[in-house]
Amino acid sequence: MKKIIINTIRILFIAITLTSLSSCNxxxxxxxxxxxxxxxxxxxxxxxxxxxxxxxxxxxxxxxVTSENLSGMVGTERDKSMTALYGAGTDLCWYxxxxxxxxxxxxxxSFNATPQNYWIIFYTMIKGANVIITRSEAEEMTWDNESxxxxxxxxxxxxxxxxxxxLVHLFGDVPIIEEEITSPKLDFxxxxxxxxxxxxxxxxxxxxxxxxxxxxxxxxxxxxxxDHLLAEIYISTGEYDKSIEAASRVINDSQYQLMTERFGTxxxxxxxxxxxxxxxxxxxxxxNKEVIWAWQVEYNVPGGMVENRLQRQWxxxxxxxxxxxxxxxxxxxxxxxxxxxxxxxxxxxxxxxWQSDWDNDIRNSEFNMQRRFFVNNPASSDYGNVVNPAPxxxxxxxxxxxxxxxHPHGHPQGYDTSGRLYSDVYAIRMAETYLLRAEAYLNKGxxxxxxxxxxxxxxxxxxxPVNAAEVDIHYILDERxxxxxxxxxxxxxxxRLGLLDERVKMYNPVSAPTIQDFHNLWPIPQxxxxxxxxxxxxxxxxx
Numbered sequence: 323m324k325k326i327i328i329n330t331i332r333i334l335f336i337a338i339t340l341t342s343l344s345s346c347n348x349x350x351x352x353x354x355x356x357x358x359x360x361x362x363x364x365x366x367x368x369x370x371x372x373x374x375x376x377x378x379x380x381x382x383x384x385x386x387v388t389s390e391n392l393s394g395m396v397g398t399e400r401d402k403s404m405t406a407l408y409g410a411g412t413d414l415c416w417y418x419x420x421x422x423x424x425x426x427x428x429x430x431x432s433f434n435a436t437p438q439n440y441w442i443i444f445y446t447m448i449k450g451a452n453v454i455i456t457r458s459e460a461e462e463m464t465w466d467n468e469s470x471x472x473x474x475x476x477x478x479x480x481x482x483x484x485x486x487x488x489l490v491h492l493f494g495d496v497p498i499i500e501e502e503i504t505s506p507k508l509d510f511x512x513x514x515x516x517x518x519x520x521x522x523x524x525x526x527x528x529x530x531x532x533x534x535x536x537x538x539x540x541x542x543x544x545x546x547x548x549d550h551l552l553a554e555i556y557i558s559t560g561e562y563d564k565s566i567e568a569a570s571r572v573i574n575d576s577q578y579q580l581m582t583e584r585f586g587t588x589x590x591x592x593x594x595x596x597x598x599x600x601x602x603x604x605x606x607x608x609x610n611k612e613v614i615w616a617w618q619v620e621y622n623v624p625g626g627m628v629e630n631r632l633q634r635q636w637x638x639x640x641x642x643x644x645x646x647x648x649x650x651x652x653x654x655x656x657x658x659x660x661x662x663x664x665x666x667x668x669x670x671x672x673x674x675x676w677q678s679d680w681d682n683d684i685r686n687s688e689f690n691m692q693r694r695f696f697v698n699n700p701a702s703s704d705y706g707n708v709v710n711p712a713p714x715x716x717x718x719x720x721x722x723x724x725x726x727x728x729h730p731h732g733h734p735q736g737y738d739t740s741g742r743l744y745s746d747v748y749a750i751r752m753a754e755t756y757l758l759r760a761e762a763y764l765n766k767g768x769x770x771x772x773x774x775x776x777x778x779x780x781x782x783x784x785x786x787p788v789n790a791a792e793v794d795i796h797y798i799l800d801e802r803x804x805x806x807x808x809x810x811x812x813x814x815x816x817x818r819l820g821l822l823d824e825r826v827k828m829y830n831p832v833s834a835p836t837i838q839d840f841h842n843l844w845p846i847p848q849x850x851x852x853x854x855x856x857x858x859x860x861x862x863x864x865x
Contacts, residue, residue, distance in 0.1 A: 584598050636727040641660065
């Protein structure tokens with residue numbers, strides 16, 4: 323029983339500490355820890371609550387930056403696990419060996435480490451938010467300014483809503499935990515998706531009303547972040563007018579606009595405005611009007627998350643390429659970094675979505691989608707020539723290098739021998755807000771307005787405008803791939819639309835033979851089911 327209780331608390335992270343189980347109510351028996359942080363000695367003033375909020379920012383970075391050891395998963399495996407959320411086993415790509423990380427769906431079951439890893443991340447965030455929300459209303463806490471309390475609660479409720487947004491789309495029905503739990507609980511049950519959506523909307527609506535309107539481009543939340551997520555959630559609930567209203571609050575805010583001119587830290591280097599968006603120091607740049615919220619990565623700063631791992635995941639394993647004379651073709655340098663090639667792009671990602679505007683769309687320019695590589699090894703007789711890949715090279719070593727995941731010229735150490743990057747990472751960017759509003763318009767049958775929003779994004783890219791008659795959900799998904807590749811959790815997008823199975827069969831020949839319709843949802847981790855001794859935590863169909 324002790325092991326079960328510990329597992330339940332560890333995996334669901336439903337409390338920071340367990341309160342005394344004694345039935346005695348004498349005050350002198352209630353211990354307040356003094357030598358280490360606990361809810362009792364942390365959440366006693368504004369500074370303590372701000373520390374708790376900062377921890378929620380930290381935990382949230384495990385979604386799309388790099389993953390800490392919250393679940394016991396080995397570091398490199400956590401990096402690979404992230405590819406399953408952002409692309410592997412979807413229409414975009416597969417894991418390079420064609421087996422792991424949702425590339426072969428016959429390997430997916432309730433013991434799979436990836437769903438368990440993310441379950442822990444999301445419920446860790448919920449646990450932290452609930453402690454803050456509960457303690458902020460405690461009688462022992464006196465707030466000098468009501469506005470301070472509302473700001474703390476708004477941030478906590480945003481993160482709780484964000485976590486449930488992932489959970490409901492990836493797992494379906496999930497347990498709703500509304501407040502801090504201070505004693506062992508073994509009887510969780512799954513709430514229907516409709517209830518989870520209502521819970522998310524209540525949290526995000528509160529956040530929208532109480533987060534600051536001003537976006538200081540410092541990695542902190544503002545009203546627009548909550549409104550953006552509301553626009554997405556209202557699509558899932560079929561409330562398209564509310565979705566349009568939420569997105570429009572962002573789009574009509576003069577703080578935000580798509581960047582159309584070069585800006586930031588590397589305008590002296592060859593590139594274009596889309597390339598500039600992803601250069602080191604530009605994500606939270608004061609001149610970047612497109613960022614709504616970006617996860618911060620601070621190099622050599624304690625608690626700064628150290629690095630992001632996008633280069634390792636998305637870049638080809640170039641250092642294994644050979645020149646015609648058999649010598650190494652590519653040496654690690656400041657221009658190419660050290661990618662490892664965890665994923666292999668599909669033809670759809672690398673070529674199909676670009677065909678109609680191959681030469682015009684700047685998102686497909688050589689600055690943003692590098693397809694040619696030159697021998698940079700001076701010891702090779704092929705030095706300076708284009709690398710001609712051998713047949714086996716295209717599996718992992720030679721394919722398109724998406725430059726969102728690379729920082730030529732911009733690494734604080736020149737380049738990192740482990741393929742680490744030190745840039746902030748977009749969590750929400752305004753281009754997606756336009757595409758969400760377009761999706762809501764499409765669902766209302768107003769394809770002319772949907773096309774107009776899509777064309778705002780395409781115009782910045784120099785791409786040919788789309789006609790209203792061409793707009794359907796698959797076109798919007800194609801445009802999301804062109805604009806948001808690497809940024810959007812592609813699995814979540816396809817899962818919320820119920821199109822994962824269909825899109826994989828359309829564009830991913832590796833995963834198509836094994837995927838089934840029930841794979842649209844992840845399995846509930848078996849560890850959660852086994853630990854939940856007081857009630858049945860039902861498994862998703864098919865697992």
